[in-house]
Amino acid sequence: MGGEVRLVELVKRFESFTAVDGINVTIPGGQFFSLLGPSGCGKTTTLRMVAGFDQPTSGEVLLDGVDMAGTPPNRRNVNTVFQSYALFPHLTVFDNVAFGLRRAKIDRLQIKKRVGEILDQVQLSRLASRKPSQLSGGQQQRVALARALVLKPAVLLLDEPLGALDAKLRRQLQVELKALQEQVGITFLYVTHDQEEAMTMSDHIAVMNGGHIEQVAAPRVLYEEPATAFVAEFLGVSNLMEAQATGPSGQGVALQLGAGNMVEALRGDVLARGAVRVVIRPERVEIEPAGASGSNRVAATVTRSVYLGNAVRVIVHLATGQSIVALVANTGEDTTPSWNPGAAVTCCLPPTALRVLPVNTDSQ
Amino acid sequence: MTIVNRFTSAVLTVYFWAFIGFLFAPLAVIIVFAFNQSAVPVLPINALSTRWFQRAFDDTELTGAVLRSAEIGAATGLFATALGIMASLGLSAHRLRLRAVFVAILLLPLVVPYISLAVGLLLLLNQLGLEISLGGVFLGHVVIALPFSILVVLPRLRSLDPALIEAARDLGAGQISAFNLVTLPLLLPSLVSSFLICFVTSFDEFAIASFLAPPGLPTYPVFLYSGSRTPGLLPELIAIGSLIIVGSLAIVVLAEGGRRWAERRLQGATVAAADEPAAEDVGRLAAGA
Numbered sequence: 001m002g003g004e005v006r007l008v009e010l011v012k013r014f015e016s017f018t019a020v021d022g023i024n025v026t027i028p029g030g031q032f033f034s035l036l037g038p039s040g041c042g043k044t045t046t047l048r049m050v051a052g053f054d055q056p057t058s059g060e061v062l063l064d065g066v067d068m069a070g071t072p073p074n075r076r077n078v079n080t081v082f083q084s085y086a087l088f089p090h091l092t093v094f095d096n097v098a099f100g101l102r103r104a105k106i107d108r109l110q111i112k113k114r115v116g117e118i119l120d121q122v123q124l125s126r127l128a129s130r131k132p133s134q135l136s137g138g139q140q141q142r143v144a145l146a147r148a149l150v151l152k153p154a155v156l157l158l159d160e161p162l163g164a165l166d167a168k169l170r171r172q173l174q175v176e177l178k179a180l181q182e183q184v185g186i187t188f189l190y191v192t193h194d195q196e197e198a199m200t201m202s203d204h205i206a207v208m209n210g211g212h213i214e215q216v217a218a219p220r221v222l223y224e225e226p227a228t229a230f231v232a233e234f235l236g237v238s239n240l241m242e243a244q245a246t247g248p249s250g251q252g253v254a255l256q257l258g259a260g261n262m263v264e265a266l267r268g269d270v271l272a273r274g275a276v277r278v279v280i281r282p283e284r285v286e287i288e289p290a291g292a293s294g295s296n297r298v299a300a301t302v303t304r305s306v307y308l309g310n311a312v313r314v315i316v317h318l319a320t321g322q323s324i325v326a327l328v329a330n331t332g333e334d335t336t337p338s339w340n341p342g343a344a345v346t347c348c349l350p351p352t353a354l355r356v357l358p359v360n361t362d363s364q
Numbered sequence: 365m366t367i368v369n370r371f372t373s374a375v376l377t378v379y380f381w382a383f384i385g386f387l388f389a390p391l392a393v394i395i396v397f398a399f400n401q402s403a404v405p406v407l408p409i410n411a412l413s414t415r416w417f418q419r420a421f422d423d424t425e426l427t428g429a430v431l432r433s434a435e436i437g438a439a440t441g442l443f444a445t446a447l448g449i450m451a452s453l454g455l456s457a458h459r460l461r462l463r464a465v466f467v468a469i470l471l472l473p474l475v476v477p478y479i480s481l482a483v484g485l486l487l488l489l490n491q492l493g494l495e496i497s498l499g500g501v502f503l504g505h506v507v508i509a510l511p512f513s514i515l516v517v518l519p520r521l522r523s524l525d526p527a528l529i530e531a532a533r534d535l536g537a538g539q540i541s542a543f544n545l546v547t548l549p550l551l552l553p554s555l556v557s558s559f560l561i562c563f564v565t566s567f568d569e570f571a572i573a574s575f576l577a578p579p580g581l582p583t584y585p586v587f588l589y590s591g592s593r594t595p596g597l598l599p600e601l602i603a604i605g606s607l608i609i610v611g612s613l614a615i616v617v618l619a620e621g622g623r624r625w626a627e628r629r630l631q632g633a634t635v636a637a638a639d640e641p642a643a644e645d646v647g648r649l650a651a652g653a
Binding site: 089104 | 525527528530531532533534535536537538541545546549
């Protein structure tokens with residue numbers, strides 16, 4: 001299967017600003033691959049270099065092994081779904097979708113057939129004669145998708161295509177997009193700043209920050225085994241704590257949190273020693289009554305607790321000096337009285353939930 | 365409402381109508397006197413008649429001058445608009461050093477007195493050994509009309525989403541066909557406006573035409589000027605002038621209406637119109653897919 005995109009030492013500098021600062025990544029053919037990061041991280045610039053709208057300052061964009069430098073966008077076997085959709089306002093839905101086929105000099109009957117098929121697929125057949133301005137945002141988005149897919153590109157590039165839609169429609173279209181990608185089987189290169197969106201759809205995600213790639217991994221791995229503090233923070237809330245790694249402890253490492261509190265961590269860089277950073281997801285922090293004993297337990301005071309419906313978010317101040325967030329699933333029990341601000345509790349930080357971040361891999 | 369407010373609003377009302385009168389009274393006077401039966405344009409008007417229109421249409425010198433001006437105006441409109449598109453494309457380039465300087469140079473004819481430009485053109489033609497001609501008038505008019513064309517076309521061009529052109533390229537169009545298939549149709553409303561403004565600029569222009577129009581081939585403003593000193597011609601000129609005023613107003617109204625219609629069609633989309641199908645869309649999706 002084709003559709004493999006390889007970026008080699010890719011750099012893009014604008015006058016005084018480096019948007020993409022030497023990235024290396026291989027996007028296997030047929031994957032739903034996301035570039036995820038905050039605005040200004042270089043993800044859109046990267047996409048634009050694959051499309052051919054921007055030329056790399058240095059480095060290579062390889063499509064199925066062929067360097068695309070000097071190939072204009074109209075000769076690349078990739079198509080783009082734009083953030084603004086960029087539908088041609090003076091053309092009907094049919095003519096928008098037929099635009100690329102006409103440029104390729106496909107004969108008229110064939111065009112009619114292929115446009116008809118793709119419009120069926122995105123359920124827009126009955127709107128074929130409308131102008132884009134007569135469509136809703138969700139419908140416009142489908143036209144943009146159909147217009148690109150009808151050309152059967154090796155890679156489909158999507159630049160935050162759901163950004164302009166409301167939350168409910170977004171969630172529906174996320175599921176549809178993933179289903180569509182599996183159905184057509186071509187590579188989707190998807191740019192987004194929304195971690196939930198990337199997690200929902202992607203086979204693999206490259207998390208970008210400041211023109212670099214922080215980590216490339218499957219969604220589960222990114223969440224469970226973040227390589228850097230940035231990744232841990234960007235994919236959902238994460239509690240980051242400073243600690244001293246003092247030596248081995250069973251399979252893991254013994255950590256000193258603040259003055260005196262020793263905990264054991266089994267995840268991450270367990271061979272690190274000295275000053276390290278350790279993360280724990282809020283949903284892995286357990287809150288127990290004050291005075292509960294056992295290992296990996298730290299005394300704490302509740303700062304604030306917020307009822308969220310499906311869970312309770314509790315902000316606690318640990319006796320070690322750090323403040324962390326715990327997310328406790330709703331079990332039907334009314335926890336409000338015992339978790340009033342100022343209430344004394346004990347936090348359990350399970351060894352399997354504590355992850356020591358690798359030293360020196362952090363770009364911050 | 366307090367007395368002060370009422371007073372202010374009365375003052376504003378009076379001001380508004382005085383202002384309208386200031387703008388339109390001279391035009392109204394022309395139209396009224398065009399139907400005056402008397403050969404002398406003074407009040408009171410004793411009888412109405414359309415005989416001056418009849419006389420004006422029978423005067424081949426007068427109609428010839430109007431047609432001449434219309435032809436030069438149309439040619440100027442086409443040519444200046446074509447140049448205006450090219451200049452606007454250049455000025456809207458993504459990276460352009462000295463953009464402000466180029467804009468200033470291209471808009472310069474707006475502030476140069478037409479009479480200086482006319483003298484300059486006359487001298488230039490002399491130096492080149494060329495006779496004064498209607499061609500010279502046309503060239504002079506292109507110079508003064510070009511800035512208007514740029515002022516109309518450039519803002520429209522800059523308001524186009526650059527992603528539209530990228531989308532065309534992405535879908536397989538080369539640079540030229542992307543321009544022809546996307547940029548040009550989307551510019552169309554502004555091109556029509558540009559043509560009409562350039563046409564009117566040329567049609568009205570006196571200074572350049574008076575220097576460069578050869579004897580015996582006056583443009584309409586030149587004919588008007590020389591004829592206005594011949595009392596016998598005056599009623600005819602008033603009659604044809606009133607037609608031109610009405611014609612110009614009609615062009616402006618049509619052009620503006622057409623532009624709005626075209627832009628609504630292209631840009632589409634009041635928010636309300638786009639919102640309703642969205643709700644329907646969600647419902648359909650929830651039920652079906």
